[in-house]
Amino acid sequence: AKRGSPSGAGAGQSPQALATRLSNDSNTLAGLVTRMQTLLAQREDELKSTRSLYQHASRELDQSRQRLASASVNAAEVERLRQDLADTRSLLTQAENLAAQLRQQLAGAPDGNVMAKLRTDLDEALLQRDNYQKQVAEMQTQMKNMVGSDQVGSLTRELAASNDKANSLEIENNKLRYDIQKLRAELDRTRLFVEKVDDLPAAAKALYVELSKLESATPAELATEYERISQELRAAVIDRINFQTGSSRIDLDKVEEIRRAVQSSGDDSFFLVVGYASKSGDLATNRQLSADRATTIASVANFRKKSGQGVQAVFLSATDRFSPTDLATNQVCEIWEIRK
Structure with a gap:
């Protein structure tokens, strides 16, 4: 995929020097992702250990409470x-x-x-x-x-402390996951996001063209057209991800949802992530945000896909096709599977 350089990037540099700098930047980013993944693995082990301690303390507390109840203490x-x-x-x-x-x-x-x-x-x-x-x-x-109330109280406090630690670790680990998600998307952007529709594979380009014709379609008409596209182009939506206003982050449960969708698809399927934006606000800003969202989804799918599958992302349009009244509904990306 081709992507224009940001305004002013590489000004005054030879093509060779610019290529070297971009390669170094990419290597630096890749190294950072690797280090963060290693750190996340270490933190996951710590969280697993803490969860194990929590479960042990929880079992002890349950047993104590049962003894307390059975003895009517x-x-x-x-x-x-x-x-x-x-x-x-x-x-x-x-x-x-x-x-x-x-x-x-x-x-x-x-x-x-x-x-x-x-x-x-x-x-x-x-x-x-x-x-x-x-x-x-x-x-x-x-x-x-007999178990006295003081012993139960002690176990309860121990359990609460263990649970607090586990929750804190989980919050920190989730932050690491989101940081890795963002960095990996930045690293994958030049490979996965397509600026020009002509750079798409033929089947994906045909799908893009069909979708671009549906701007004025109602939700009911969209359903009919999607069925036609499924028959004619062997393409179907396998997942749809909505986003909070101003955010390109994918919730972790959605990451797992994408993984399942990709893994359950054909071994040689191609995935086109189509990004949309709402018509509220600045178009250029919304386009950039939608591109970030589509790229993040494509990056997640690319990381989870099978070896014979392919994936790219594209921005289609600012739209109200999914809802003319609820603007947030149009802050969405569709994952299309194109079957061979």
Whole structure:
């Protein structure tokens, strides 16, 4: 694709010197993209580690909350268990005292009937003592395994801190992704964006010409014409990306959407990214912004495409064909797949 030099760029330089400078600039930009991708990979590893810690803390907190819920641990329940434990310990002491008294009485009893009665009472007292000992042990274990609200609070704070760190890393990593997206688009612009329609491949040029005839079409007429184009030119829109006013950035979910659309297309398909602008504001500014948007999409598609696929971007027009009332709807780029 051909692209005119910016006004004043290369003034006073020989063609060889200008070519050398542009090559150096391109290499510098490519190196910067590579370094930023390496940094992003490192930050992704850090984010993965933080997310793992967050998930571990989250599981611990869930388990603690489940134990807290199953044991009905609250101030009243803890107090009740403590009181039950104290009462049971008191009964255990009484049972032990009774058993000791019965042993003394048994040792000094001369009559066989009295001894038999005392032995029966002693057996019952010992059984009661054993039961109380078992209850004490069970309550001690239950209280030992309880999770107090202070422990849950500590885990909650740990979880919040881990989540905050992960969110912060994700925000920073997303910023890096957008920076890389912008730099890669700048690096790809001379290869992917076409200034003159005659520089497009024949099939893409034919599509461009057909689309340029549809400026006055209504949305319903557009649908009919797009179906005709699909039949005659084997071309169809596989994705449509709208943009915020003044922005050429593609949201990360849209990047994934473009990747899926490209990967699911034909192995030798050609993609033409067609940029439009709304009719509000300055035409030259809108044209430049639309070109940036189309180039960014083409750069994303080019990075994700299959080896046999091709892609280029072009600006078509300022338009209201998609909506005469909602101007933002016309701030859009279409990705057309041309099938061979």
